[in-house]
Amino acid sequence: MTEFFHVITADRFLELLGRFPRLAGETIPLDDALGRVLSRDLACPEDLPEGARSTVDGYAVRARETFGASDSLPALLSLAPPVVMGELPRFRLGAGEAAPIPTGGFLPPGADAVVMVEYTNAAEAGSIEVTRPVTQRTNVLEKGEDARSGETLLEAGKELRPQELGFLAALGVTEVPVYGRPRVGVISSGDEIVPMERKPRPGQVRDANGHAISALVRDSGGLPALFDIVPDEARRLDRTLGDALAGADVVVLSGGSSVGARDLMMETVSRLPEVEILAHGIAIRPGKPTLLALQKGKAIVGLPGHPVSALVIAQIFLAPFLRYLQGARLVKGPAGHRLQAELSTGVHSTIGLEEYVRVRLERSDGGTTVAHPVFGKSGMLSTMVRADGILQIPMNAEGIPRGALVEVTQY
Amino acid sequence: MTEFFHVITADRFLELLGRFPRLAGETIPLDDALGRVLSRDLACPEDLPEGARSTVDGYAVRARETFGASDSLPALLSLAPPVVMGELPRFRLGAGEAAPIPTGGFLPPGADAVVMVEYTNAAEAGSIEVTRPVTQRTNVLEKGEDARSGETLLEAGKELRPQELGFLAALGVTEVPVYGRPRVGVISSGDEIVPMERKPRPGQVRDANGHAISALVRDSGGLPALFDIVPDEARRLDRTLGDALAGADVVVLSGGSSVGARDLMMETVSRLPEVEILAHGIAIRPGKPTLLALQKGKAIVGLPGHPVSALVIAQIFLAPFLRYLQGARLVKGPAGHRLQAELSTGVHSTIGLEEYVRVRLERSDGGTTVAHPVFGKSGMLSTMVRADGILQIPMNAEGIPRGALVEVTQY
Numbered sequence: 128m129t130e131f132f133h134v135i136t137a138d139r140f141l142e143l144l145g146r147f148p149r150l151a152g153e154t155i156p157l158d159d160a161l162g163r164v165l166s167r168d169l170a171c172p173e174d175l176p177e178g179a180r181s182t183v184d185g186y187a188v189r190a191r192e193t194f195g196a197s198d199s200l201p202a203l204l205s206l207a208p209p210v211v212m213g214e215l216p217r218f219r220l221g222a223g224e225a226a227p228i229p230t231g232g233f234l235p236p237g238a239d240a241v242v243m244v245e246y247t248n249a250a251e252a253g254s255i256e257v258t259r260p261v262t263q264r265t266n267v268l269e270k271g272e273d274a275r276s277g278e279t280l281l282e283a284g285k286e287l288r289p290q291e292l293g294f295l296a297a298l299g300v301t302e303v304p305v306y307g308r309p310r311v312g313v314i315s316s317g318d319e320i321v322p323m324e325r326k327p328r329p330g331q332v333r334d335a336n337g338h339a340i341s342a343l344v345r346d347s348g349g350l351p352a353l354f355d356i357v358p359d360e361a362r363r364l365d366r367t368l369g370d371a372l373a374g375a376d377v378v379v380l381s382g383g384s385s386v387g388a389r390d391l392m393m394e395t396v397s398r399l400p401e402v403e404i405l406a407h408g409i410a411i412r413p414g415k416p417t418l419l420a421l422q423k424g425k426a427i428v429g430l431p432g433h434p435v436s437a438l439v440i441a442q443i444f445l446a447p448f449l450r451y452l453q454g455a456r457l458v459k460g461p462a463g464h465r466l467q468a469e470l471s472t473g474v475h476s477t478i479g480l481e482e483y484v485r486v487r488l489e490r491s492d493g494g495t496t497v498a499h500p501v502f503g504k505s506g507m508l509s510t511m512v513r514a515d516g517i518l519q520i521p522m523n524a525e526g527i528p529r530g531a532l533v534e535v536t537q538y
Numbered sequence: 539m540t541e542f543f544h545v546i547t548a549d550r551f552l553e554l555l556g557r558f559p560r561l562a563g564e565t566i567p568l569d570d571a572l573g574r575v576l577s578r579d580l581a582c583p584e585d586l587p588e589g590a591r592s593t594v595d596g597y598a599v600r601a602r603e604t605f606g607a608s609d610s611l612p613a614l615l616s617l618a619p620p621v622v623m624g625e626l627p628r629f630r631l632g633a634g635e636a637a638p639i640p641t642g643g644f645l646p647p648g649a650d651a652v653v654m655v656e657y658t659n660a661a662e663a664g665s666i667e668v669t670r671p672v673t674q675r676t677n678v679l680e681k682g683e684d685a686r687s688g689e690t691l692l693e694a695g696k697e698l699r700p701q702e703l704g705f706l707a708a709l710g711v712t713e714v715p716v717y718g719r720p721r722v723g724v725i726s727s728g729d730e731i732v733p734m735e736r737k738p739r740p741g742q743v744r745d746a747n748g749h750a751i752s753a754l755v756r757d758s759g760g761l762p763a764l765f766d767i768v769p770d771e772a773r774r775l776d777r778t779l780g781d782a783l784a785g786a787d788v789v790v791l792s793g794g795s796s797v798g799a800r801d802l803m804m805e806t807v808s809r810l811p812e813v814e815i816l817a818h819g820i821a822i823r824p825g826k827p828t829l830l831a832l833q834k835g836k837a838i839v840g841l842p843g844h845p846v847s848a849l850v851i852a853q854i855f856l857a858p859f860l861r862y863l864q865g866a867r868l869v870k871g872p873a874g875h876r877l878q879a880e881l882s883t884g885v886h887s888t889i890g891l892e893e894y895v896r897v898r899l900e901r902s903d904g905g906t907t908v909a910h911p912v913f914g915k916s917g918m919l920s921t922m923v924r925a926d927g928i929l930q931i932p933m934n935a936e937g938i939p940r941g942a943l944v945e946v947t948q949y
Contacts, residue, residue: 157734161753175919176743182917184797212770212794213730215740229796230843231730231917233741273918281923288949289757290849290922293750296734297743297845297919319624319642323568323707329626330644332587332708339704342572346700359623383623385640386595432641434708438701464875506593506642507684508586508708511701512692538699 134408134415136522137443137459137481143405143419144448145457147426150307150376157295160287162348163305164454171280174271175298178215179234183266186225186247186255187238193260201248201256210235225255234267241266274298284454306454311349312371312378313340316357316364317388317432335434335508336381343441347449347462349377359388364395368427372399376452377426379445380418384432384506389416392429396420402427410522412482413505414440433505439483442517442538461517463537468498468516473529476520485514486535498535514538545819545826547933548854548870548892554816554830555859556868558837561718561787568706571698573759574716575865582691585682586709589626590645594677597636597658597666598649604671612659612667621646636666645678652677685709695865717865722760723782723789724751727768727775728799728843746845746919747792754852758860758873760788770799775806779838783810787863788837790856791829795843795917800827803840807831813838821933823893824916825851844916850894853928853949872928874948879909879927881944886937896925897946909946925949 135143152166181187188204196202204225210216210232220226220237228234228241243266246259274280280298281291287303295303315337323333334356341351352375357367359382371378382392396402399422406419413436418429428445430437442461451457468488476482486498498518503510516535520527527533546554563577592598599615607613615636621627621643631637631648639645639652654677657670685691691709692702698714706714726748734744745767752762763786768778770793782789793803807813810833817830824847829840839856841848853872862868879899887893897909909929914921927946931938938944 158749158752161756177738178740180917182915211741212728212796212799213742229794229798231728231743231795268915268917272915273920289750289753289852290919290925292753293746293845293849294919294923296749297746299734299737299744301735317623317642323710324712326710327588329589330622331624332642333710335704335708338569338707339700341569342700342703345572383640384642385623387640388623434704438704441700466876504593504679504683506591506679508701508705509684512705514701 133404133406134410135406137409137411140406140409140417140419140444141457141459144426144444145451147421147452149454150309150452152304153307154302154304157292157301157303160303160305161289161292163287163303165281165283165285165287165304166306166454167304168283169280169300169303171274171276171278172298172300174276175274176268176270176272178270180268181228181230181232181234181241181266182268183241183243184230185228185241185243185266186257187220187228187234187241188225188257188261189220189222189238190240190261190263190265192223193240193242193257196257196260198258201258203250203254203256205254207235225257239263239267286455306452309349309376309449309452310374311344311351311449312354312375313337313344313351314354314357314367314371314378314380316359316380316382316392318359319383320356322356336430336437339434339438340379340381340430340441343438343446344379344449347446348453349449359383359391361391361395364391365398368395368399372422372425372427375425377428377449379428379430379441381430381437382432384436388432393418396427396429410480412477412480414443434508435505435511438511439517443483460519460536461538463516465534465536466496467532468496468535470527470529470531470533471497471499473526474500474520475526476524478523478525481522482520484518484520485510486516486518487513488516488535488537498533544815544817545821546817548820548822551817551820551828551830551855552868552870555855556862558863560865561720561863563715564718565713565715568703568712568714571714571716572700572703574698574714576692576694576696576698576715577717577865578694578715580691580711580714582685582687582689583709583711585687586685587679587681587683589681591679592639592641592643592645592652592677593679594652594654595641596639596652596654596677597668598631598639598645598652599636599668599672600631600633600649601651601672601674601676603634604651604653604668607668607671609669612669614661614665614667616665618646636668650674650678697866717863720760720787720860720863721785722755722762722860723765723786724748724755724762725765725768725778725782725789725791727770727791727793727803729770730794731767733767747841747848750845750849751790751792751841751852754849754857755790755860758857759864760860770794770802772802772806775802776809779806779810783833783836783838786836788839788860790839790841790852792841792848793843795847799843804829807838807840821891823888823891825854845919846916846922849922850928854894871930872947872949874927876945876947877907878943879907879946881938881940881942882908882910884937884940885911885931887931887935889936890933892933893931895929895931896921897927897929898924899927899946899948909944
């Protein structure tokens with residue numbers, strides 16, 4: 128098996144990920160729905176507000192009776208009963224009347240505007256003076272003005288933030304239809320790998336990938352299940368992969384970076400019934416030896432063996448894929464802020480490979496942001512820790528010169 | 539009590555928030571620590587790697603024995619036993635020898651470099667030809683090169699991302715010291731407010747704030763506890779506030795926006811034993827009537843009554859404050875991406891008030907982002923839902939003209 132079997136571009140890889148269907152919708156309590164994405168349009172069940180409400184403290188009036196009012200020539204109105212919070216006024220505002228109303232109070236029938244308390248004076252007992260005119264609907268939130276019964280309230284694909292939850296609560300929408308969260312089986316394999324709790328014997332190393340990938344899955348809204356570490360034995364790998372596929376929507380494998388370990392992973396995946404290998408390699412650096420397969424509707428992602436490459440691929444493709452399965456738009460790269468920065472050192476790149484360079488960001492005195500490429504041998508986890516952003520060099524570029532303005536995605 | 543009693547600037551309000559001490563540290567399992575902030579420096583417990591490892595598939599050699607090697611004049615080396623993954627080589631590499639080694643394998647004693655398999659040929663039985671010279675340490679990750687025992691691994695204040703979790707797992711750090719998460723009591727009050735599950739009677743409205751604020755607390759890493767809605771009665775409010783303070787680090791009140799309801803909130807907070815009112819009003823729009831108090835080390839935040847103002851204040855101050863208590867730097871505003879956008883409509887502002895304008899962002903054909911101010915009456919929740927960003931107009935500005943470039947924080 129050659130290493131270049133089925134090597135595809137990064138954009139093609141993304142396109143293949145986009146062919147997987149989104150997860151089925153589920154209905155969940157509103158208070159659990161923060162960050163989830165609506166799987167259906169939501170229709171507005173009732174008018175909000177249900178009747179006209181005042182937006183200020185003042186007096187409910189008939190607007191036309193304040194026409195021409197001023198400090199020198201105020202309109203004199205007689206006091207109607209006050210509007211009480213939490214109750215609908217049981218009286219009708221008569222001609223020449225003004226009803227005290229607090230912010231949020233419902234207007235009595237007959238009233239069509241509210242005069243702010245600042246523009247009134249107490250007058251003889253049982254009446255007030257209005258010193259500014261108001262027009263109809265002034266300081267009034269009308270019935271259905273915030274949301275109207277029957278209209279589309281929020282569209283499918285909308286991510287629910289605190290403000291949407293508040294809006295829906297106000298309308299009595301206590302449950303919402305959202306895309307499901309992907310269950311993700313995470314498998315680390317390798318004869319040299321031991322669990323993090325164990326002291327490695329000479330020649331062994333602790334599992335880093337399992338914990339980093341599980342955290343990234345959680346960060347992307349997925350539900351990770353971390354399996355026991357599997358040695359490089361076909362039968363053990365077969366069994367663990369089968370177990371993982373049985374309970375997951377996506378299985379992520381990370382194995383050794385030696386050719387032997389990678390071939391073993393490829394062979395194991397290929398032996399699955401009804402499996403289709405979609406890609407075996409991406410024209411990308413780091414992370415070329417990445418595997419993507421489809422088995423009975425489930426996605427299998429084989430990450431490159433180097434922990435650094437594995438995490439880069441997970442950030443560029445796996446995290447967006449998991450968010451996509453939950454309803455988000457599929458875009459390459461981490462979900463972080465994008466910002467412009469000046470490259471402090473030129474970086475070379477190979478034509479035909481899309482390269483990702485990790486950078487450390489520094490705010491310069493002049494206010495611009497400087498991106499320092501983080502160099503280091505492959506396999507050095509500390510390079511990932513030192514980086515706080517990543518930049519992409521396109522496939523057809525030979526590199527980026529020092530001083531160039533680049534777009535960096537923070538993570 | 540006048541409305542302008544204790545009105546302070548937004549920056550002064552932030553400074554007062556910054557006087558609260560951060561939450562005490564706690565030690566938690568590594569796999570639960572995603573997004574948490576280290577409360578102490580972490581020292582590196584051991585060298586990573588524990589011995590020199592190969593970064594490629596190839597042959598471990600003595601570098602000087604490849605000096606001058608080329609396709610036409612290869613160095614002939616005899617094969618030593620292969621390095622096996624997961625085991626420390628039990629032999630010493632002798633003069634004139636090369637040991638097959640997979641990526642990640644530990645170098646045998648005596649070897650000081652690795653030749654990539656691509657630069658070797660099989661030769662007569664039991665030996666190989668090397669066609670490129672290597673220098674010492676080529677393709678080798680040395681003992682302690684990724685992390686060195688005793689050095690500071692990660693500093694206090696570092697937020698733990700998936701890559702930090704992987705790095706720490708590799709070093710056997712299975713527990714980490716992090717700042718605690720704030721317990722936040724959330725109280726909605728108002729005679730007209732009913733729980734979202736209940737159909738409001740005429741004149742009543744459902745609680746929106748409680749759910750939006752609880753979600754925002756969760757989004758900021760806090761642990762919200764939503765209390766039963768309290769009517770505008772001093773005794774009931776006293777009791778609920780006392781209950782909330784007993785079990786929380788921060789209590790957030792949101793009440794009515796009428797003067798009466800606000801005064802009641804202020805009086806209730808003022809009656810608490812050993813309470814200090816730090817602010818009663820911020821020179822900001824929306825959100826002026828905001829209360830901040832300190833009681834026995836706990837923070838009490840009284841949000842403005844209008845749901846929209848309440849949520850803006852929560853995004854500008856409460857969310858950053860909760861992140862600060864957990865170890866983050868205290869900065870005003872939502873945690874979202876900041877981006878430059880062109881303002882589609884001029885906006886006016888009042889000198890002496892820091893104003894926040896919600897905007898809807900649109901990507902124009904030319905690639906620039908356009909920010910459309912979202913207008914609407916105060917109290918309209920739909921304006922919060924339509925907005926996907928917010929921009930700040932400084933205190934001393936009269937507004938921002940149409941077409942100006944502004945910095946928008948997405949949320």
